[in-house]
Amino acid sequence: xxxxxxxxxxxxxxxxxxxxxxxxxxxxxxxxxxxxxxxxxxxxxxxxxxxxxxxxxxxxxxxxxxxxxxxxxxxxxxxxxxxxxxxxxxxxxxxxxxxxxxxxxxxxxxxxxxxxxxxxxxxxxxxxxxxxxxxxxxxxxxxxxxxxxxxxxxxxxxxxxxxxxxxxxxxxxxxxxxxxxxxxxxxxxxxxxxxxxxxxxxxxxxxxxxxxxxxxxxxxxxxxxxxxxxxxxxxxxxxxxxxxxxxxxxxxxxxxxxxxxxxxxxxxxxxxxxxxxxxxxxxxxxxxxxxxxxxxxxxxxxxxxxxxxxxxxxxxxxxxxxxxxxxxxxxxxxxxxxxxxxxxxxxxxxxxxxxxxx
Numbered sequence: 001x002x003x004x005x006x007x008x009x010x011x012x013x014x015x016x017x018x019x020x021x022x023x024x025x026x027x028x029x030x031x032x033x034x035x036x037x038x039x040x041x042x043x044x045x046x047x048x049x050x051x052x053x054x055x056x057x058x059x060x061x062x063x064x065x066x067x068x069x070x071x072x073x074x075x076x077x078x079x080x081x082x083x084x085x086x087x088x089x090x091x092x093x094x095x096x097x098x099x100x101x102x103x104x105x106x107x108x109x110x111x112x113x114x115x116x117x118x119x120x121x122x123x124x125x126x127x128x129x130x131x132x133x134x135x136x137x138x139x140x141x142x143x144x145x146x147x148x149x150x151x152x153x154x155x156x157x158x159x160x161x162x163x164x165x166x167x168x169x170x171x172x173x174x175x176x177x178x179x180x181x182x183x184x185x186x187x188x189x190x191x192x193x194x195x196x197x198x199x200x201x202x203x204x205x206x207x208x209x210x211x212x213x214x215x216x217x218x219x220x221x222x223x224x225x226x227x228x229x230x231x232x233x234x235x236x237x238x239x240x241x242x243x244x245x246x247x248x249x250x251x252x253x254x255x256x257x258x259x260x261x262x263x264x265x266x267x268x269x270x271x272x273x274x275x276x277x278x279x280x281x282x283x284x285x286x287x288x289x290x291x292x293x294x295x296x297x298x299x300x301x302x303x304x305x306x307x308x309x310x311x312x313x314x315x316x317x318x319x320x321x322x323x324x325x326x327x328x329x330x331x332x333x334x335x336x337x338x339x340x341x342x343x344x345x346x347x348x349x350x351x352x353x354x355x356x357x358x
Contacts, residue, residue: 012036012046018098018122021105022071023115028053029071032115042091061087071116074102078113085123097127116201148186155179177225184222207353212246212279212288215255219262231272246279248286249353253326257334258290261346265292268344285332285351296338305336323348 012019018038022029031049039046042057049057054064066086074081080103088096098120105115155175158165167175220227220234227233265275269292276291297305306324320334327334327348335350 018118020118020120020122021115022118023105024072024075028055029068029116058089063088071102071118074116075104075113078104080104085127095124095125096122099123118285144189148182148189152179152182152186155182180225188221207249207251209247210250210252210254212248215258216277218263219255220261222259223262223266226266230266230269232266232269233274235274235276248350250330250350254350257323257326257348258288260323261290264319264334264346265290265294265344266291268294280348285349286351287347289345290349291339291343291345293343296342297336297342302336306334307353 012035013032015035016037017035017340018041019035020038021033024030030264031052031101031297034046034049036046039049039102042052055061058064058067063159070081070084073079073301080101082101084100086098086100088098090096100118100120102118103118104113105117107114155178158167159172159175159179161167262275262277269275273293275293278287278289278291280287306320324334327350330350332348334346337345337347339345
């Protein structure tokens with residue numbers, strides 16, 4: 001027991017977080033012990049905080065009242081507060097953001113709830129970064145999109161022969177491809193910005209019931225010119241998925257995973273050969289795969305290809321790394337395997353909704 005007490009004293013002394021024990025006395029929460037980090041926010045030492053309450057420490061009464069009400073509710077219900085973000089006023093009048101966790105303080109002898117144990121962490125810099133990113137996203141949503149719109153409009157005007165433009169067949173094909181790339185880039189940019197904005201504002205992407213066939217169809221349309229130019233075709237017989245037949249819970253960032261896997265499959269499959277995709281439910285979740293007929297990845301590279309800069313094909317090496325990070329964000333996993341016919345297959349596992357990381 002003495003060792004445990006010494007460990008607690010060390011924790012309160014050295015932790016950078018604000019740790020506090022409050023006992024409910026005559027309807028008011030009184031500090032009984034605090035970490036040194038908490039004490040330095042208000043006084044010179046933790047001893048000076050003992051016997052104080054939020055009402056005597058906070059500049060704003062309404063902030064102290066909110067803390068009191070939250071803590072009283074935790075005591076009455078027994079339900080903890082986990083990582084609740086709060087905006088507070090510092091003693092110098094500036095604003096700070098903290099992430100707060102509070103749970104009941106239970107007396108060892110009586111078993112009764114006698115107060116609150118809490119931990120708060122300063123996340124002011126994190127909030128500043130979020131606001132900066134929101135500003136960046138707002139600018140990216142407007143300026144690049146505007147430029148892409150102008151470029152696309154100019155290309156369409158040239159293709160229609162406006163402004164006296166005379167385009168031969170070869171140039172027309174190149175402009176048509178450029179116009180397709182502009183449209184695809186614009187759609188991808190909107191998709192990424194929407195995901196980023198949602199992650200910042202809501203603390204994560206919204207999960208919804210997605211139709212796998214619809215996702216694949218939209219991606220194959222995106223890569224239509226690359227596929228036809230190389231003669232690559234989709235073998236639906238290896239795992240055809242009717243529209244509406246396969247749905248699963250995930251956020252839209254799963255489309256980013258599939259886009260990268262399909263792009264890689266098209267790039268590495270042999271000319272005039274096939275790629276394929278499949279879906280299979282297993283215990284605890286589902287497996288989704290993208291297959292291509294092409295050279296297998298050497299065994300010594302099969303783990304490394306998911307690391308940054310380890311593509312092995314001259315690309316940035318970010319695509320598969322991003323795929324792995326997104327899939328692991330759901331509590332899943334992604335891997336590469338060689339099929340019995342000696343070709344390449346990328347497979348990832350997504351857990352059922354109830355088992356996904358929150």
